[in-house]
Amino acid sequence: MRTPHTWTSASSALASAALVPVTLFLAGCARQTAPPPVPAKPAGAVITLNVPLGLPPLPVPGNNPLTRETMALGNKLYFSTALSKDGSISCASCHNPSLGFSDGQPVSTGVGGKKGGRNAPTVINAAYNSLQFWDGRAANLEAQASGPILNPVEMAHTAEGVVAKLSGDPEWKPLFAAAYGSPEVTMDRIAAAIAAFERTVLRGNSKFDRYQYGGDRNALSAAALRGLEIFKDKAKGNCAVCHTIEEKYALFTDNLFHNLGVGLNAEGELTDSGRHQVTEREGDQGAFRTPTLRNITETAPYMHDGSLKTLKEVIDFYVGGGNANPHRDKEIKSLSHLTQRDRTDLVAFLESLTGEGPHKEQK
Ligand code: HEC
Numbered sequence: 474m475r476t477p478h479t480w481t482s483a484s485s486a487l488a489s490a491a492l493v494p495v496t497l498f499l500a501g502c503a504r505q506t507a508p509p510p511v512p513a514k515p516a517g518a519v520i521t522l523n524v525p526l527g528l529p530p531l532p533v534p535g536n537n538p539l540t541r542e543t544m545a546l547g548n549k550l551y552f553s554t555a556l557s558k559d560g561s562i563s564c565a566s567c568h569n570p571s572l573g574f575s576d577g578q579p580v581s582t583g584v585g586g587k588k589g590g591r592n593a594p595t596v597i598n599a600a601y602n603s604l605q606f607w608d609g610r611a612a613n614l615e616a617q618a619s620g621p622i623l624n625p626v627e628m629a630h631t632a633e634g635v636v637a638k639l640s641g642d643p644e645w646k647p648l649f650a651a652a653y654g655s656p657e658v659t660m661d662r663i664a665a666a667i668a669a670f671e672r673t674v675l676r677g678n679s680k681f682d683r684y685q686y687g688g689d690r691n692a693l694s695a696a697a698l699r700g701l702e703i704f705k706d707k708a709k710g711n712c713a714v715c716h717t718i719e720e721k722y723a724l725f726t727d728n729l730f731h732n733l734g735v736g737l738n739a740e741g742e743l744t745d746s747g748r749h750q751v752t753e754r755e756g757d758q759g760a761f762r763t764p765t766l767r768n769i770t771e772t773a774p775y776m777h778d779g780s781l782k783t784l785k786e787v788i789d790f791y792v793g794g795g796n797a798n799p800h801r802d803k804e805i806k807s808l809s810h811l812t813q814r815d816r817t818d819l820v821a822f823l824e825s826l827t828g829e830g831p832h833k834e835q836k
């Protein structure tokens with residue numbers, strides 16, 4: 474099946490582009506001398522972002538430090554429909570700030586109404602993901618960002634097309650010049666700037682964080698507080714074994730891949746092999762990356778296929794022990810011992826995880 478941001482060809486193109494200037498890459502061997510590569514190194518002053526309460530220090534790669542200018546350029550690119558072939562879709566169409574940076578649909582719709590096979594995950598706190606996508610097929614945000622632009626099911630554009638479109642529009646040149654010291658538009662610069670912006674899409678300082686890390690004993694309701702205990706208790710909810718809570722911060726993900734049995738068909742077969750598509754390891758059949766639970770109230774429907782509509786449906790799914798299949802994770806088992814109140818307390822806890830960013834994203 475074709476999954477969104479199919480990465481094989483795009484990633485190798487980007488890898489080559491990192492070594493060879495894009496122009497040479499496109500012109501082939503006809504050219505005698507290669508033009509000097511256009512650096513995607515930020516030109517402005519490097520800044521450190523203060524992350525909201527409950528998050529660890531922000532990991533930023535050495536070759537793409539944050540500057541105000543790259544973040545501003547990335548912000549504008551993220552909301553620009555110029556990145557899609559027919560000018561109809563931006564990153565924000567599927568990762569919409571008012572829908573928790575996702576799209577409210579079970580699976581996403583791209584250019585020309587084409588449907589992908591998976592639910593759009595939130596971009597919130599994606600800066601902390603050790604691998605990107607439900608199956609972890611992209612190493613980082615830089616590698617991820619040009620994927621959707623070139624994906625035929627998503628923005629359906631070409632690298633030459635995007636570069637030509639932005640280069641021909643006088644609005645963009647000063648922004649690229651401010652960010653990188655020269656006005657050239659390249660895919661590497663586009664990807665780096667979008668990644669810089671995405672690193673600012675953070676959420677923390679929720680009621681949970683104010684209770685757990687801020688010393689505010691009254692921040693959580695009684696129900697949410699009981700829910701937190703059930704969430705952590707191995708003999709009760711056993712949720713934190715995968716949706717981790719650390720001593721000084723909580724990302725609610727172990728950044729690992731697990732099979733819960735989501736997406737079985739009527740015959741009980743997996744309809745999406747998930748992580749197995751990347752590793753081809755038998756044990757990875759139907760395994761998907763543990764998603765963050767931050768701002769989870771905003772990002773329904775849930776799971777990699779968007780098959781569960783509400784948090785109550787998610788809890789019921791876990792109470793039933795997921796869907797039995799030969800690869801189901803050993804930590805997923807029936808939770809029928811949870812009382813009705815335990816179940817509503819878990820939902821109250823999940824609702825306490827909606828927090829705020831370090832600043833407001835501009836549109
Ligand atoms: C047509 C809808 C659509 C568009 C447009 C789109 N995305 Fe996505 N995005 C998705 C889907 C669906 C996935 C999950 C695909 C998968 O895991 O196989 C995804 C995954 C991601 C992820 C990985 C998050 C995670 O937790 O693994 C990031 C980051 C992301 N997109 C950023 C972007 C950026 C930046 C753009 C614009 C350049 C963009 N997306 C455009 C639908 C879209």
Ligand code: HEC
Pocket residue numbers: 704710711712713714715716730731732733734735760761762763764765766769772774775776777778784787788791802804805819823
């Ligand atoms: C074995 C690891 C594991 C355990 C234990 C676990 N989860 Fe998950 N959780 C996952 C994975 C992996 C997914 C995505 C599965 C998929 O889409 O196929 C997920 C998805 C979710 C989602 C949907 C998130 C989204 O953005 O779509 C919620 C909510 C959730 N889990 C809450 C819980 C709660 C509450 C518990 C405890 C009752 C729990 N989880 C226990 C690994 C786990």
